[in-house]
Amino acid sequence: MFEEKRDEVLLLTREMLSACTNCGECLKPCSFLQKYGTPAAIAKRGMAENNLLSAFGCSLCGLCDAVCPEALSPSSMFIAMRREAITLRLVDLKLYSPWLNYEKTGGSFFFRRDFIPDGCKTVFFPGCSLPGSHPDAVLALFIKLRQLEPDAGLILDCCGKISHDLGLVDKFQNIFSKLMRRLKTAGIKRILTSCPGCSKILKKYSEGFEIVSIYELLGATSSISFPEASGKVVAIHDPCTARFDSVQQQAVRRLLASSGFTIQELPSSMRTTRCCGQGGMVEATVPGTVRRESEQIASGVAGKTLVTSCGACCDTLSEVTATIHLADILTGKIDFESKPVSSFRRWINRLKLRFVRLT
Template sequence: MFNIRNTAENCISCDKCISECLFLQQFGAPYKIAKKCLASAQSYDEAAINSYHCSECSLCSAVCPVDAQPFKMFEALRRHAQEKKLFGLDQYSPLLNYERIGGIFPFKDNILPEGCKTAFFPGCTLPALFPVATRAVYSTLKQRVPSLGLILNCCSKPSKMLGCYEPHTEAISKLSQFIETNGITKIITACPNCHMTFKEFSPSFKITSIYEELLSLNISIMNTPWLKEVTVHDPCVTRFESELQESIRILLTKSGVSLIEMDHSREKTICCGEGGAVGFHNRDFAQAWKSKRIAEAEQTGVPIVTYCAGCTNFLSSAKPVAHILDLLFVKRNKIPQLPRFPFNYFNRLNIRFSARLT
């Protein structure tokens, strides 16, 4: 578990993180928060409760010049809040139910052909919002790797994000054990949250993104992208994944799409507003992040493309946003409207049924 003393001893109060973050502007510098936590149990508990105003986007750690890792502190504070039962999660029930449903029948499934060593793990939200793109990518991969498997399940990132480490560890351990027991040596992820959740668990099998895999297999994109110029929104969860970020840009440029970068991109990207599920607790903070992201994108004068279905969904309420897999694998003439409940759930079921028939 992260030691909060690390932030207390290393933060130099340069205020670089504060200048970027509404949460820190309201609740104080990481150094002060850490010192208060170490000073008294009451202050520690108060900081743990306040951590649910944080988007957990890790921008504070990205701009920190001394590696004080304030993000790790806020992550630890949420864990403390749940271990001590300081903060109820009733308002997060829609998110936790979404996680629970993703791990049970009929949404959960494992399609593992004979000799399967590699499996595609698309996550929950991509099949729900972009079923055609999900099927197209899976089909394309199977042409190169006939024994490719498909695992439909939830990585339990919401529980981890909210500080519920015991249920998260139990779920990701069970999932990883299943993968290992079935002799799978590589998982191809399509969701940034799934990608990082697996990587941080450090399983024995290899974790690679669909974007890196497409480049590695030298798969040509047959469709002509229906956007010719875009700006890329990097999900905050993968802000330190430079190879993944570069893979996205190479795929786009190889497909004939020109890029205009925003001021905050790659490691310095800013949250779409959905991070940390802060919108369930502090809607104003979530909306402020969304507005900031949209404002930067509009300065480029071109449409937004991202590789996170969750970011696509959250930002789309303010401005149409394309998902890179939809852009590269589905024939369209404009950014589509996203399906809503219950159609998003039907889409997930259709992915399962159609994969069973192929």
């Protein structure tokens, strides 16, 4: 997966130095780059400790990649810098223990579940956020899926994105390869995701599996309508993890429209959507990031309810503006006044899903 990891950062910084024109387009929407300078300026500072550590202030949201007229990928350089900083043991991982403990606990025996019926080739992999905050929606999506594919299975586990984004290459590889081995051994061919973050990781690193968003599948097959949705205008927040996934973005819009909603686009959407502030765990080193970024998104909502397909975005944005998860709409459990779920409650929800009877 990461055979070239030792050379990766050198290759990417050299490429940035030679190809970045310092045009400043990527600085306009990004407070991290406004503070540290253009990607070429950052690359020029090389492997200095402070420079490598500065990459932990980048949310890895990819907005710079989307706006760069030279088609460069500054975000790839920043994750390579993170990996190098980890390799050189420059990072105080205690700063990230809440995230790492969340990942470790979510992937432990107590919360992991493989429900793989005989003949199963397709599994639903809802990730970590949605089972914690919207367990009923996970079950309802799974029931809908089983109506389409009676042999479909359910996998509760973590994809390792936290370790991946922190640059913990070996840890990520360990988590991810165990998951892939299990699914391969069980004969699984297709993985359906509801979390755009899992989707991005699985599409990038899994080999031999078809990765499809469950919203694409449902959008192509079902027509849903809700009396209370009729004529209601909602704004869509596209998760930054799906900014280059136009198929997923269109599936979300199709599902909302077929549910009776009228859609309002935010000032920044699809390819140029903004991160909710959770990306890259920047909050650990730059406190206030989540509040600032989520309020920036909320400022464009103009009184509408936000809808998003990402559990983490939904949790974050609902702290600053009315936000609902797409899964709740699809499963008929719309609560326009819903409040964020406490951390304790999330674990209880995940445990319930772990042990709920499935046949």
